[in-house]
Amino acid sequence: MAYVAxxxxxxxxxxxxxxxxxxxxxxxARARPLQADTIENQLRLLHGRVLSxxxxxxxxxxxxxxxxxxxxxxxxxxILRAYRSTVPRLAETELLDxxxxxxxxxISSAFKDIPGGQMLGATTDYHLRLMRMELLNESPEQxxxxxxxxxxxxxxxEIPDTFPKVLEQLRKDGLLAPLDEQRGQQSPFDxxxxxxxxxxxxxxxxxxxxxxxxxxxxxIAYSNMRGYGDVHPTVAELRVGYLPVLLPHPITGQPMExxxxxxxxxxxxxxxxxxxxxxxxxxxxxxxACFGHNEVKAISMAILDRSLQNGIQHxxxxxxxxxxxxxxxxxGIESMGFCTHYKMPHYVTFQxxxxxxxxxxxxx
Amino acid sequence: MILAQQFGFLDEYAKKEIRRTSxxxxxxxxxxxxxxxxxxxxxxxxxxxxxxxxxxxxxxxEVLKVIDQGSDDSVNAVNLRSFIEMTCPGVGxxxxxxxxxxxxxRHRIPEKPLREDQLLVLQVPYPDPLVVVEASExxxxxxxxxxxYSRLLVKLYEDIVKFxxxxxxxxxxxxxxxxxxxxxxxxPRWDVPKLHMSKALVLLGAGREKKIYAVPPYTKAEPLxxxxxxxxxxxxxxxxxxxxACARCGCDNSFLDEYVDSNSGEQVYRCSDADWCDxxxxxxxxxxxxxx
Numbered sequence: 240m241a242y243v244a245x246x247x248x249x250x251x252x253x254x255x256x257x258x259x260x261x262x263x264x265x266x267x268a269r270a271r272p273l274q275a276d277t278i279e280n281q282l283r284l285l286h287g288r289v290l291s292x293x294x295x296x297x298x299x300x301x302x303x304x305x306x307x308x309x310x311x312x313x314x315x316x317x318i319l320r321a322y323r324s325t326v327p328r329l330a331e332t333e334l335l336d337x338x339x340x341x342x343x344x345x346i347s348s349a350f351k352d353i354p355g356g357q358m359l360g361a362t363t364d365y366h367l368r369l370m371r372m373e374l375l376n377e378s379p380e381q382x383x384x385x386x387x388x389x390x391x392x393x394x395x396x397e398i399p400d401t402f403p404k405v406l407e408q409l410r411k412d413g414l415l416a417p418l419d420e421q422r423g424q425q426s427p428f429d430x431x432x433x434x435x436x437x438x439x440x441x442x443x444x445x446x447x448x449x450x451x452x453x454x455x456x457x458x459i460a461y462s463n464m465r466g467y468g469d470v471h472p473t474v475a476e477l478r479v480g481y482l483p484v485l486l487p488h489p490i491t492g493q494p495m496e497x498x499x500x501x502x503x504x505x506x507x508x509x510x511x512x513x514x515x516x517x518x519x520x521x522x523x524x525x526x527x528a529c530f531g532h533n534e535v536k537a538i539s540m541a542i543l544d545r546s547l548q549n550g551i552q553h554x555x556x557x558x559x560x561x562x563x564x565x566x567x568x569x570x571g572i573e574s575m576g577f578c579t580h581y582k583m584p585h586y587v588t589f590q591x592x593x594x595x596x597x598x599x600x601x602x603x
Numbered sequence: 604m605i606l607a608q609q610f611g612f613l614d615e616y617a618k619k620e621i622r623r624t625s626x627x628x629x630x631x632x633x634x635x636x637x638x639x640x641x642x643x644x645x646x647x648x649x650x651x652x653x654x655x656x657x658x659x660x661x662x663x664x665e666v667l668k669v670i671d672q673g674s675d676d677s678v679n680a681v682n683l684r685s686f687i688e689m690t691c692p693g694v695g696x697x698x699x700x701x702x703x704x705x706x707x708x709r710h711r712i713p714e715k716p717l718r719e720d721q722l723l724v725l726q727v728p729y730p731d732p733l734v735v736v737e738a739s740e741x742x743x744x745x746x747x748x749x750x751x752y753s754r755l756l757v758k759l760y761e762d763i764v765k766f767x768x769x770x771x772x773x774x775x776x777x778x779x780x781x782x783x784x785x786x787x788x789x790x791p792r793w794d795v796p797k798l799h800m801s802k803a804l805v806l807l808g809a810g811r812e813k814k815i816y817a818v819p820p821y822t823k824a825e826p827l828x829x830x831x832x833x834x835x836x837x838x839x840x841x842x843x844x845x846x847x848a849c850a851r852c853g854c855d856n857s858f859l860d861e862y863v864d865s866n867s868g869e870q871v872y873r874c875s876d877a878d879w880c881d882x883x884x885x886x887x888x889x890x891x892x893x894x895x
Contacts, residue, residue, distance in 0.1 A: 324641035434637035576647025591772035
């Protein structure tokens with residue numbers, strides 16, 4: 240009988256786990272299990288995405304999460320995020336200065352030339368998306384030869400340690416408001432320790448988007464780009480690299496470098512606004528940053544930061560300017576969880592639904 | 604294998620926050636208290652709000668019951684229970700409502716009346732009853748503060764005009780202690796009267812929406828209705844207008860699950876609350892033994 244189907248749930252779950260585990264290994268006898276290092280390096284962009292959406296910079300566990308989740312980025316980010324719940328927050332980092340980033344790529348679409356120069360770095364932007372059939376049967380020797388040769392022809396000493404920010408020039412020219420040093424002293428809003436209560440601070444909005452799901456951020460930002468909004472951004476600077484992380488020394492309290500995180504950062508400049516106090520109009524700014532190398536996410540976030548600020552200032556005129564709409568719908572772990580939950584039994588509520596429909600039908 | 608092995612999975616700061624939030628929820632009956640809500644190792648929407656309450660409130664030596672759709676054996680109940688067993692050593696589990704100190708439930712309140720020393724935790728997908736009439740949380744917060752539920756009442760009125768019936772089947776808006784209207788979680792209307800002057804504390808946890816609220820013991824819980832259109836629970840009447848009974852235990856005053864018997868093709872009704880059904884059956888068997 241159907242009723243029996245909801246009994247024996249424990250057995251069903253065990254069976255389901257077993258078949259999932261079989262599928263992970265189905266490649267068979269000649270297969271070698273994926274190594275965490277392989278995932279971190281050969282699937283580096285997926286790996287970065289999971290670090291970013293998981294919201295905790297733990298490269299090794301991010302690799303493990305991807306392996307466990309069999310490549311599902313939402314599921315992998317979720318595993319990493321759940322791990323985060325078990326660890327207390329021990330310290331707050333110093334304010335990190337992204338001018339100190341060790342750059343692997345930086346570009347500006349605002350100026351032909353920028354101080355320090357445009358550095359195209361690793362990007363698929365100008366690659367033809369053609370199948371590289373030779374990679375199907377790539378030999379380990381060929382594979383290793385590429386990385387082995389790489390540094391031979393590079394003059395590493397020629398590369399500067401840091402690059403100036405494009406925005407500094409705009410500030411110097413009076414096209415952008417000067418840096419508000421005081422805001423750097425404010426304590427950031429920690430979305431992992433405090434609930435979002437609207438209206439929320441910009442810090443809370445940025446933190447929410449920084450671990451938001453790439454596709455969700457992109458979709459809402461794209462709605463703004465297409466016409467449900469009018470940010471019209473120019474990428475003043477997009478940089479990818481490694482940012483040193485400083486923590487106070489446990490004894491001396493002096494800031495000390497404890498490591499670095501791979502980060503993508505994007506600053507967009509948007510249409511100017513009068514400052515309302517009779518001053519000169521200035522360009523406006525949108526900011527995006529996320530763990531890992533993920534330019535689509537950083538740009539989407541920067542556009543949304545700008546559109547949300549517009550919405551806060553003038554009242555939201557479309558979804559991308561509405562803080563509740565954007566911030567409560569971009570978290571992948573939350574949205575996928577709720578989407579998935581519809582597969583759970585809803586016998587009781589459906590029974591109630593039928594009761595109402597039958598009562599209503601009887602009256603018509 | 605879980606890396607962290609602390610009791611109750613969550614770190615102590617998280618548990619402390621949940622306990623403090625719960626106290627506030629009890630102090631302001633029906634008010635949705637925001638909290639940060641940690642990610643659990645199961646999906647948002649699978650009872651993470653209820654689970655966080657349970658993990659923060661249960662202690663070694665206490666006895667837990669977990670039900671989903673009235674059943675201790677449905678997949679999600681099994682999953683939640685085994686996770687709690689794994690992370691809370693020393694916590695006992697039971698399927699018997701009367702034996703439990705803490706009951707975590709999705710979509711049902713047990714049929715057997717709860718006692719003062721018991722605690723009911725309900726899993727909540729949508730904490731705010733106003734969401735059907737107002738999408739913005741910021742605006743809803745103000746409406747709640749002013750106890751302005753006129754738009755909900757208009758919705759009920761419109762239902763009556765259109766269908767001559769209030770169409771809300773579950774998650775029935777219920778006014779607590781004469782002020783805040785809550786979404787009592789997707790329990791059927793059948794269960795709503797159990798909240799009124801309940802002897803047990805009822806805590807409601809919405810993990811994804813990051814809210815905790817409470818119906819404290821001996822507190823008024825009144826479903827929204829009109830004087831001439833009273834609130835009504837599910838009827839379970841057959842074609843002749845008689846109350847249907849459970850095909851297994853014969854009980855005619857419990858919430859019933861309806862399904863089609865895959866062998867006979869007939870419609871069958873059985874108690875949704877598995878423990879209640881067992882108890883009724885055991886009672887009959889005992890009576891048969893006595894009266895032969």
